[in-house]
Amino acid sequence: MYVSDLKREFYDVILGKRVLIFVNFDVDAIASCRILQYLLLCDSISYSIIPVQNQNDLISAYKESCEQSNHVILINCGGTLDIVEHLEPTEEKVFFIADSHRPYDVCNIYNDGQVCLLGKSSEKEEIPSYEDIFGNDDDNDETSDHLDGEESDEEVDEEGDEEEIRESKSKRQKLDPAEMVMRRREKRLWHEKRKEILFNYMQFSFYSSSTALLMFELAWKLSRDSNDLLWWAIIGVGEQQLLGKVDSKTSVLDNGKLQSHMIRLAHLSQHGGDSAGTKDALYITHEKDLSLSMYRHWSLLESLKYTPQTASHFHLWTLKGEKKLNEFLAELGLPLSQCRQKYNSMDIELRNDLRSIFQKKVEKYDLEDLIEYSFNSQYGFRPKNSASDFVFALLALLDSAERDKDPADAFHDALECLSNSKMDAVYRGIELAKLQQMAIGKEVHTCLDMGHVINAGPCLYAVIQDGTPDAKYYGHPHSLLMLGQFLLKAHISRARGRGLRARELPLIISSPSATRPSHCLLLGLPPLSLDSPKNLIGKAFEQAAENTQTEITSVFFDSSVIEINSEFRSNFLDSLFSLLE
Amino acid sequence: MSMNPAQVEFLAENQTIQITPNFSHDRLYLICGEVGPFRPGIPVQVPLWMAINLKQRQKCRITAPEWMTVETLVKIKEDEGQSKTFTPMPDEHYMVTTQLILGAAPHDIANTDEIRILVKDIWDMRIAKLRSSVDAFLKIGGSLAKVDHLTLMEINTVRPFLPHALDQLFRLRQEKNSTYNQTQ
Numbered sequence: 081m082y083v084s085d086l087k088r089e090f091y092d093v094i095l096g097k098r099v100l101i102f103v104n105f106d107v108d109a110i111a112s113c114r115i116l117q118y119l120l121l122c123d124s125i126s127y128s129i130i131p132v133q134n135q136n137d138l139i140s141a142y143k144e145s146c147e148q149s150n151h152v153i154l155i156n157c158g159g160t161l162d163i164v165e166h167l168e169p170t171e172e173k174v175f176f177i178a179d180s181h182r183p184y185d186v187c188n189i190y191n192d193g194q195v196c197l198l199g200k201s202s203e204k205e206e207i208p209s210y211e212d213i214f215g216n217d218d219d220n221d222e223t224s225d226h227l228d229g230e231e232s233d234e235e236v237d238e239e240g241d242e243e244e245i246r247e248s249k250s251k252r253q254k255l256d257p258a259e260m261v262m263r264r265r266e267k268r269l270w271h272e273k274r275k276e277i278l279f280n281y282m283q284f285s286f287y288s289s290s291t292a293l294l295m296f297e298l299a300w301k302l303s304r305d306s307n308d309l310l311w312w313a314i315i316g317v318g319e320q321q322l323l324g325k326v327d328s329k330t331s332v333l334d335n336g337k338l339q340s341h342m343i344r345l346a347h348l349s350q351h352g353g354d355s356a357g358t359k360d361a362l363y364i365t366h367e368k369d370l371s372l373s374m375y376r377h378w379s380l381l382e383s384l385k386y387t388p389q390t391a392s393h394f395h396l397w398t399l400k401g402e403k404k405l406n407e408f409l410a411e412l413g414l415p416l417s418q419c420r421q422k423y424n425s426m427d428i429e430l431r432n433d434l435r436s437i438f439q440k441k442v443e444k445y446d447l448e449d450l451i452e453y454s455f456n457s458q459y460g461f462r463p464k465n466s467a468s469d470f471v472f473a474l475l476a477l478l479d480s481a482e483r484d485k486d487p488a489d490a491f492h493d494a495l496e497c498l499s500n501s502k503m504d505a506v507y508r509g510i511e512l513a514k515l516q517q518m519a520i521g522k523e524v525h526t527c528l529d530m531g532h533v534i535n536a537g538p539c540l541y542a543v544i545q546d547g548t549p550d551a552k553y554y555g556h557p558h559s560l561l562m563l564g565q566f567l568l569k570a571h572i573s574r575a576r577g578r579g580l581r582a583r584e585l586p587l588i589i590s591s592p593s594a595t596r597p598s599h600c601l602l603l604g605l606p607p608l609s610l611d612s613p614k615n616l617i618g619k620a621f622e623q624a625a626e627n628t629q630t631e632i633t634s635v636f637f638d639s640s641v642i643e644i645n646s647e648f649r650s651n652f653l654d655s656l657f658s659l660l661e
Numbered sequence: 662m663s664m665n666p667a668q669v670e671f672l673a674e675n676q677t678i679q680i681t682p683n684f685s686h687d688r689l690y691l692i693c694g695e696v697g698p699f700r701p702g703i704p705v706q707v708p709l710w711m712a713i714n715l716k717q718r719q720k721c722r723i724t725a726p727e728w729m730t731v732e733t734l735v736k737i738k739e740d741e742g743q744s745k746t747f748t749p750m751p752d753e754h755y756m757v758t759t760q761l762i763l764g765a766a767p768h769d770i771a772n773t774d775e776i777r778i779l780v781k782d783i784w785d786m787r788i789a790k791l792r793s794s795v796d797a798f799l800k801i802g803g804s805l806a807k808v809d810h811l812t813l814m815e816i817n818t819v820r821p822f823l824p825h826a827l828d829q830l831f832r833l834r835q836e837k838n839s840t841y842n843q844t845q
Binding site: 121122123303304306348349358359360361 | 683718719720763767768773774
């Protein structure tokens with residue numbers, strides 16, 4: 081059931097109790113977890129945080145620690161699972177789910193009291209109504225046993241039961257075979273309709289608004305919000321926009337909300353008329369900025385080379401492309417020697433005017449989306465940082481889990497980045513992120529040169545061979561997502577003529593998994609022309625796995641990524657292609 | 662034996678300060694006395710350690726002590742600069758209090774940056790005076806000195822050194838006198 085009054089029905093319930101928090105391995109979840117942690121610390125509520133990567137992790141971790149407390153909070157995990165069925169909790173346990181993955185499992189939505197979904201239900205999710213799925217069982221008599229009534233037995237309406245049994249028992253003597261056949265037919269039709277409704281509902285997997293923003297609004301209602309919490313919420317929202325998980329309408333709405341909070345907090349901290357407050361605190365601004373990856377921590381040239389938009393636009397994997405880029409820089413008036421230097425050592429006049437310099441020429445080169453509004457923060461007199469820098473750093477730290485490094489360590493490294501004003505962890509993350517982006521860029525370069533992207537009819541696919549050096553940088557769901565998006569953009573930008581059809585094809589990309597040596601990750605991306613992040617690849621994966629009897633070793637919470645054993649990959653891909661036709 | 666800054670801070674935290682809570686609670690009976698009752702919006706006097714803790718949990722607003730304004734501190738700084746001896750300080754633990762309050766509640770106080778600068782200047786002046794007077798004392802070789810209006814934190818900057826140094830000097834003098842007597 082949905083819980084929209086977060087303070088009364090969620091926070092007041094957990095005051096004074098001990099809670100268990102399961103957190104997914106993504107930046108949005110980490111930001112929400114940090115905000116929630118702050119709130120719990122303020123009220124001295126004891127908690128334990130358990131990071132989980134996929135469904136099996138969640139189930140096993142739950143089994144180990146379920147005795148610790150009766151209240152469980154799930155952040156960005158579990159919304160799409162049937163909790164009651166998978167975790168088999170006892171009666172007193174209460175689950176609070178704050179998940180941005182959609183669609184929610186119908187059993188979670190219609191559960192009464194044990195599973196609470198934080199947030200509101202929205203129109204565009206098109207949740208099927210209760211009667212279509214569960215209700216309408218007026219034949220709870222023995223005729224149901226003859227049919228394959230696996231579904232009806234579970235969702236039986238409790239109160240209607242007894243009366244109907246009595247009724248039907250009396251009716252049974254009067255029923256003749258024709259009526260029974262009619263009834264069976266009706267039931268079958270109802271079941272088919274139900275299957276179709278459920279299939280349409282669960283077909284597309286997508287994301288809704290960020291969980292970090294939800295947690296921030298809870299903090300706001302409790303009057304515990306501050307600039308630090310707002311910055312974490314900005315990072316959570318920023319991740320969704322950077323990885324293209326939400327469409328532009330949602331991101332515009334979210335940005336608007338964040339901006340209004342920012343203005344409100346700025347007014348509050350302005351103490352009195354002319355006293356300027358203190359410099360030694362976090363200041364957040366929303367301004368037009370270059371949307372190049374991490375350009376403040378890199379040299380301008382490298383940042384231009386490894387940002388997907390500019391790289392695909394200039395075709396920077398060819399020599400001609402590099403010449404074009406040099407021309408562009410020359411026209412802007414930026415000397416190459418300056419661009420090759422680290423950003424902080426560039427000439428100060430160039431640095432201050434950078435945005436206006438770019439602004440003049442972006443129209444001519446059709447790079448309009450290079451200049452966008454972004455949130456920047458500055459702590460005291462330290463250098464400015466943009467939200468996307470933090471997102472990159474956190475992603476890189478999360479994905480640094482390898483065979484010999486425990487995932488939980490990676491999680492805690494990333495969580496450390498968000499502690500107040502400690503920048504060492506962030507800088508370490510940014511260095512890792514640079515390496516990651518370089519590896520991704522080089523891999524895209526190789527794939528395009530060697531023609532690894534193959535048009536398989538219903539979709540494009542690319543397979544990254546085992547044993548590629550640097551494969552550890554993108555053997556994780558999120559980095560693979562970045563690689564896939566870059567590759568798709570670059571491939572499409574190269575296509576002309578017949579190849580333009582490629583804009584309407586989804587991309588399936590496979591890469592060796594960094595955590596398990598003999599397994600590979602498969603990711604599906606929707607086609608670029610659709611411009612919407614709704615993804616039906618998840619369902620296709622499931623279906624193909626059933627058809628080929630392949631065991632999916634890791635079911636991630638984002639259904640568009642799965643992990644399977646590399647030996648079964650070719651079989652799996654074949655059945656997947658036949659499905660997609 | 663001396664006290665390290667953490668211990669001085671601990672003693673300083675016992676001072677009372679005024680806060681405005683945003684929650685409701687009955688009277689609290691603590692070992693050092695009783696505090697409360699707390700009602701939202703009504704100022705109440707609490708020990709400094711409790712005020713800082715409540716502020717970090719966003720449960721109150723701290724009111725600055727009366728001496729923590731730019732004008733008062735500017736006047737104190739001028740007095741200190743002009744007099745040759747130490748002037749009385751508004752608060753026995755002014756340094757500790759400033760650090761704690763400005764660290765935890767920068768937005769509740771006006772002109773925090775200037776206040777920080779002024780307090781640091783006053784501190785520097787007094788420490789410089791203390792050092793030069795210790796220096797002069799050692800040079801004269803006097804045996805008794807009296808200083809007024811020093812705060813605990815300032816005393817503890819010289820505490821391990823000064824008695825130890827005088828001790829050494831005394832021993833050296835003893836040796837000198839005894840060898841003198843012997844050679845006589």
